[in-house]
Amino acid sequence: MKRQNVRTLALIVCTFTYLLVGAAIFDALESQKETSQRKELDLKKLKLLSSFNLSTEDFDELEKVVLQLKPHKAGVQWKFAGSFYFAITVITTIGYGHAAPSTDGGKAFCMLYALLGIPLTLVMFQSVGERINTFVRYLLRRFKKCLGMRRTEVSMVNMVTFGFVSCMSTLCVGALAFSHFEGWSFFHAYYYCFITLTTIGFGDYVALQNEQALQTQPEYVAFSFIYILTGLAVIGAFLNLAVLRFMTMNAEDEKRDAEQRALLAHNGQAGHVHCSMDPGSPLSTPSGCGGVSGVSASGAASRGLRNVYAEVLHFQSMCSCLWYKSREKLQYSIPMIIPRDLSTSDIEQGDGYSNTLHSNGCVCSLQRHSAISSVSTGLQSINTYRRLNKRRSSI
Amino acid sequence: MRTHNIRTVCLIVSMVFYLLIGAAVFAALESERESSRKKAVEQKLKEMKEKFGFTDSDFTQIETVALRSEPHRAGRQWKFAGAFYFAITVITTIGYGHTAPCTDAGKAFCMFYAILGIPLTLVMFQSVGERINTCVRFVFSRVKHRLGLQKTDVSMCNMVLVGLLSCACTLCIGAAAFSHFEGWSFFNAYYYCFITLTTIGFGDFVALQEKDALQKRYPYVLFCFTYILVGLTVIGAFLNLIVLRFLAISIEEDVSSENQSSEPKDTRDGPESEAQTQNLQCKEDTLKLLCSCLCCDADYYSPAHFDPDEMGGHCNPVFYNSISYRVDQLHIVPSTPQEKVIHLTLR
Numbered sequence: 226m227k228r229q230n231v232r233t234l235a236l237i238v239c240t241f242t243y244l245l246v247g248a249a250i251f252d253a254l255e256s257q258k259e260t261s262q263r264k265e266l267d268l269k270k271l272k273l274l275s276s277f278n279l280s281t282e283d284f285d286e287l288e289k290v291v292l293q294l295k296p297h298k299a300g301v302q303w304k305f306a307g308s309f310y311f312a313i314t315v316i317t318t319i320g321y322g323h324a325a326p327s328t329d330g331g332k333a334f335c336m337l338y339a340l341l342g343i344p345l346t347l348v349m350f351q352s353v354g355e356r357i358n359t360f361v362r363y364l365l366r367r368f369k370k371c372l373g374m375r376r377t378e379v380s381m382v383n384m385v386t387f388g389f390v391s392c393m394s395t396l397c398v399g400a401l402a403f404s405h406f407e408g409w410s411f412f413h414a415y416y417y418c419f420i421t422l423t424t425i426g427f428g429d430y431v432a433l434q435n436e437q438a439l440q441t442q443p444e445y446v447a448f449s450f451i452y453i454l455t456g457l458a459v460i461g462a463f464l465n466l467a468v469l470r471f472m473t474m475n476a477e478d479e480k481r482d483a484e485q486r487a488l489l490a491h492n493g494q495a496g497h498v499h500c501s502m503d504p505g506s507p508l509s510t511p512s513g514c515g516g517v518s519g520v521s522a523s524g525a526a527s528r529g530l531r532n533v534y535a536e537v538l539h540f541q542s543m544c545s546c547l548w549y550k551s552r553e554k555l556q557y558s559i560p561m562i563i564p565r566d567l568s569t570s571d572i573e574q575g576d577g578y579s580n581t582l583h584s585n586g587c588v589c590s591l592q593r594h595s596a597i598s599s600v601s602t603g604l605q606s607i608n609t610y611r612r613l614n615k616r617r618s619s620i
Numbered sequence: 621m622r623t624h625n626i627r628t629v630c631l632i633v634s635m636v637f638y639l640l641i642g643a644a645v646f647a648a649l650e651s652e653r654e655s656s657r658k659k660a661v662e663q664k665l666k667e668m669k670e671k672f673g674f675t676d677s678d679f680t681q682i683e684t685v686a687l688r689s690e691p692h693r694a695g696r697q698w699k700f701a702g703a704f705y706f707a708i709t710v711i712t713t714i715g716y717g718h719t720a721p722c723t724d725a726g727k728a729f730c731m732f733y734a735i736l737g738i739p740l741t742l743v744m745f746q747s748v749g750e751r752i753n754t755c756v757r758f759v760f761s762r763v764k765h766r767l768g769l770q771k772t773d774v775s776m777c778n779m780v781l782v783g784l785l786s787c788a789c790t791l792c793i794g795a796a797a798f799s800h801f802e803g804w805s806f807f808n809a810y811y812y813c814f815i816t817l818t819t820i821g822f823g824d825f826v827a828l829q830e831k832d833a834l835q836k837r838y839p840y841v842l843f844c845f846t847y848i849l850v851g852l853t854v855i856g857a858f859l860n861l862i863v864l865r866f867l868a869i870s871i872e873e874d875v876s877s878e879n880q881s882s883e884p885k886d887t888r889d890g891p892e893s894e895a896q897t898q899n900l901q902c903k904e905d906t907l908k909l910l911c912s913c914l915c916c917d918a919d920y921y922s923p924a925h926f927d928p929d930e931m932g933g934h935c936n937p938v939f940y941n942s943i944s945y946r947v948d949q950l951h952i953v954p955s956t957p958q959e960k961v962i963h964l965t966l967r
Contacts, residue, residue: 229747229750229751229754230751232747233744233747233748233750233751236740236743236744236747236748237744237748239740239744240711240740240741240744243711243736243737243740244704244707244708244711245704247703247704247707247710247711247733247737248700248703248704248706248707249700249703250729250733251698251703251706251707251721251726251729251730252698252699252700252703254721254723254725254726254729255697255698255703255721255722255723255726256696256698256699256703258698258722258723258726259692259696259697259698259722262688262692262722263689263692266685266688266689266692269685270685270689273681273682273685277672277674277678277682279672283672284682286668287668287682287686288686288689290661290664290665290668291682291683291686291687292686292687292690293657293661294661294662294665295687297654297657297658297661297662301654301655302650302654303646303647303650303651303653303654304647304651305643305644305647307647308642308643308644308645308646308647308650308651309639309640309642309643311643311646312638312639312642312643312646313639314820315642315820316635316638316639316642318713318818318819318820318821319715319820320714320715320815320819320820320821320822320823321717321822322716322717322821322822322823322824325822325823325824326646326649326650327650327653327654327657328649328650328653329807330649331646331649331650331653332807332808332811334645334646334649335646335811335815336811336814336815338642338645339814339815339818339820341638342638342642343818344859344862344863344866345631345634345635345638346635347859347863347867348631348863348866348867349628349631349632349634349635351866351867352624352627352628352631353628353631353632355624355628356624356625356628412724412727413727416727416728416730416731419731419734420715420730420731420734423713423734423738424713424715424819425709425710425713425714425715425734426713426715426717426821427715427716427717427720427823428715428717428720428822428823429717429720464739464742465867467739468739468742468743469867469868471739471743472742472743472746472747472860472864472867472868473746473864473868474743474747475746475747475750475751476750476860476864479750479754
């Protein structure tokens with residue numbers, strides 16, 4: 226099966242397993258407390274009912290009123306400051322829910338607002354995050370030079386460590402500030418910052434809801450907004466560094482596959498070049514492509530085996546990919562590796578393949594677009610594979 | 621480098637303006653209603669206090685109990701079904717808040733769970749989304765072929781249209797289902813689906829909170845979970861199509877600009893200048909792409925831009941702009957073999 230499909234299936238299975246395991250653990254941690262709390266509250270309710278001589282309907286009515294009053298008690302939510310806070314929670318997708326539009330017009334505008342605002346914000350944070358990473362890389366390099374170190378390149382490990390440390394410090398700074406201003410414990414304030422900056426935004430803890438802060442404490446309001454946006458930029462930088470490359474992996478591999486198919490088509494029997502997709506399996510490498518019909522049957526099988534092997538290697542390397550050095554060192558190794566690799570990978574495709582590759586200059590395009598992934602589909606030594614995957618790590 | 625800084629500053633400024641405009645509009649839409657509602661509720665409270673003869677402290681007691689029993693009224697939230705629902709809201713970052721861990725251990729585990737779960741989920745949705753886009757592109761090109769159209773290439777416009785349609789359908793299906801099962805109006809159910817699938821997750825409307833659904837109506841529970849995950853995949857596919865290239869443009873530019881600024885190596889003088897030309901071209905193209913992303917002009921990139929010989933020895937990294945539809949250009953079934961060959965050599 227194609228690498229992308231294997232990867233996708235594996236991710237789906239992982240996510241489901243993760244959900245199941247998480248559900249089980251949350252159940253174990255919270256279920257008991259929930260039961261005991263419930264009992265306690267029921268008792269309290271009975272006591273209140275009896276002491277105030279209320280019926281259950283009365284109590285329900287009171288409950289309703291209390292719940293309706295809840296957002297109002299936290300302050301005026303929809304004056305400009307509150308609306309700005311709300312707008313932030315919408316486009317960053319935090320979505321506390323401490324205030325939510327009650328008018329239909331508000332709801333409709335909220336949806337339209339989010340439609341444009343969320344992509345804008347995503348792109349903005351990634352852009353800023355990338356700038357931050359570049360700047361940090363520059364600083365670290367200078368720092369290394371100052372320290373008189375011989376190798377002043379900034380490795381992935383350095384960057385990830387720095388990113389992680391900056392995330393932790395952002396959370397700690399926020400925790401300190403909010404525990405002071407909101408009167409929460411440090412742990413709860415940290416939990417609040419974490420839930421906010423990961424954009425989960427439960428709303429169990431929400432800043433600016435005490436003592437009419439939105440209207441009466443403009444400096445604290447400004448601090449909160451700046452903290453949320455800056456914190457999201459820092460987290461965004463870390464995501465840009467560590468996660469974004471994984472999100473583009475499938476597309477990259479798809480590109481590589483397409484290049485290979487194109488090369489096959491180009492170098493296949495002249496005059497029989499037609500690339501018709503295999504109707505039975507839209508997502509597998511079309512075996513008829515390039516008209517290498519004679520070789521295709523056996524080629525497909527060996528390709529299949531090769532792909533599985535490649536997947537295994539790939540997964541192994543994915544785990545270790547963060548431990549390799551920066552791209553500057555690696556690009557020089559690639560031109561030397563590709564030609565040899567292509568010849569090994571193409572042995573199964575047919576003879577005379579490697580020769581034609583060099584002559585028509587298609588090596589360049591393959592090199593350019595799929596240097597990383599093309600190698601991985603060949604049966605080569607782990608060394609070369611690892612060296613090439615360093616490049617992937619630094620995308 | 622400079623282009624990138626300008627772009628970043630522009631994005632920051634536009635976001636700030638967007639927030640200001642949004643705040644103003646929300647204030648205009650909601651402020652009046654808020655104050656009138658507040659008055660109404662306070663009036664009602666006064667009446668009730670008088671009716672039952674509560675003092676303020678009495679009422680505080682009732683208030684505390686009422687607020688704390690709010691999540692319990694919706695049913696058992698932390699049995700397996702509820703915990704699974706919660707786990708979904710954590711790793712997808714929806715975060716309704718209809719329940720939140722009350723034990724400190726639960727909170728701590730929640731944080732660790734999110735640290736690993738959120739990237740996993742992001743990558744998973746993008747991965748599946750990309751597969752969906754590829755599949756759709758294939759199906760579309762076959763349909764075009766069957767319809768006997770001359771140009772069977774699937775353009776960006778086509779893909780965006782299909783993406784938009786599928787998102788709208790997903791939202792409508794969800795709205796119909798939830799308005800039926802939860803008793804909400806269609807508009808509120810649509811709003812709920814939208815807020816959920818964009819992972820905002822206010823929590824003003826939350827499914828599975830009526831009539832102990834989490835414990836009693838298992839098919840409905842299953843439907844909800846499936847809907848949320850599938851819906852997020854569809855939205856993820858659309859994002860993968862439209863937005864991911866902009867997120868990844870930064871990476872590509874960063875690399876090429878780093879190549880420019882890295883210490884010059886004597887043996888690589890030739891490729892350096894090629895890299896610069898490439899760099900400029902890449903910037904040109906990304907800007908072009910930014911401006912014309914949704915126009916059909918962007919579909920057919922003039923292949924002459926990318927002369928493989930020029931880029932000879934120096935491997936500029938993968939061009940992320942329009943990854944998925946560059947691939948698409950090679951997927952196409954050309955009308956003549958010559959066309960295909962031309963495409964290849966020009967690449």
